Amino acid sequence: MPDVIDQRPSTRFGALRTFRWTWLGAVPFFAFSVLFLIAPVSYLVVGAFQTPEGGFTFDNMIGLASPIIAASYWLSIRLSLASAAIGTVAGLLLAHALILGGAPVWLRRALMTFSGVASNFAGVPLAFAFIATLGRLGLVTLILRDVFGLNLYGSGFSLFSFWGLAITYLYFQMPLMLLVITPAVEGLKTEWREAAESLGASDGQYWRMVGAPVLTPSVLGCFLLLFANALGTLATVIALTGSNFSVVPILLFQQIRGNVLYNPNLGYALALGMILIMSVSNLLYLILRQRAERWQK
């Protein structure tokens, strides 16, 4: 059927004719991304450096240092650091227990599957589950009060505060850590351990001189991933605290709703700051991951 072939030149023979048209295939994707992702974000970035009249200024970026905004960033960063640190340690301990501690295979597999679900179980329902657990009338709160005589809320703890949020975040942070650190922990080869032991190394020496140096880039990278993960969390905070707990996403949320900063361009700067922190932590995560992958072959 020569007529059919003539209409659709293959690349080899019709390279010149198809050259220009090849690009068209990628146009829908790029058009969509530019219009609905890159342009809106650029709008905020440009707006962060503009006065309300449209002139160039650094005032908005300097304005980020004003008390309300700086306090909000500081709270966000502390909460994300705390939740990422707890998540990293807990996830690492769990990964170690499951992979190197000799846990039964079925248990390990079940917990990995569960982690896949739990790391996606963020947002409003998670907040509800924790209100039923550690809220004023939560199951654990009541058990501690009735069985152990410990008044959790009397002792200053509240689910709707800094540490309450950090404990809640752990529910998706620990599983995420378990999922992303498992390849690295599995990458610790038994030969290394045997080699160290045959040279007379103690358990502590093995971890200090072999295990820790190999794992460190992965652990740091995962820590940053968890940090970024906590930083962007909005729904869980709103469902737990209304909008009283002013981390950056909450402040941004209120700014979009009602211009609480009384300056639209300051709002853009607020968003830009958030993008910058997220970009830096994700970039470092990628660099560290590449470094860590040297050992995982």
Next chain:
Amino acid sequence: MRGRFAIGPTLITVAALLYFFVPLYAAFQFSLQMKRGTLSFAAYGSVFQDGVFINAVTFSIMASAAAIILGAILVVPTAYWVRLRLPKLRPLVEFISLLPLIIPPVVLVFGQIRMFGSSSYLPLTTSDWGTNVLLVIGYVVLSMPYMFRAVDNGMAAIDIATLTEAAESLGASRFRIVTTIIFPNIRVAVVSGAFLTFSICLGEFAIASLLNRPAFGPYMVQLGQDRAYEPAALAIMSFALTWVLMALMQAFAHMKPGQKLFFRIPFKKKSPTP
């Protein structure tokens, strides 16, 4: 050699299991206490009898489904074309598709609201219809990293160059190649991306709330402020749903092309009545 399950690791594992399951148990137990002095499923009944709940869930399911379809239409041909003809663009496409992981949803919707607000060239937020479109678009962007990765992995597993050449030599058009050759071969990957998209979008809060859509996420937050027992019931149901979606996704992800997940119900052709 792997030793016994030592005491330290055992304690850690037990603590983790407790941490994971106590909140689920607490929510479940709490959800049963709506009627004083007796355990009942009254809270669940109350949730389902609420017309607003049905509307919100329906709305969110439709928005998620639309996002899945639009996302697949956007990502599948692009991933195919980039792999086949534009390998130089691959890093750029991959980078763009991962960008939403860096941009928090609240920032994304902020930009979109300003960009497509009442005084812009494309004022989508001024009409109900336009706002719904913007919501779906927001969901497509949110799910792009997962969709692209799933589809791209799916394409890596099949030889698209050979399939394309074979189809071309038989005279198939581009459209036909993508719809009847490539798509069925990576259907499993698309479906697994779809489940993930669905689980992200169904309870999504920030975008839906800021666009004032009557979606499930904002509904849940409102319910949490108004009621005591129903939220716990919702938490249990939504955990169960996430579990089902992830299980389906896993099942599809480990399926070989052409394998059926469910048995086909034997379908008897009606004999033509004389």
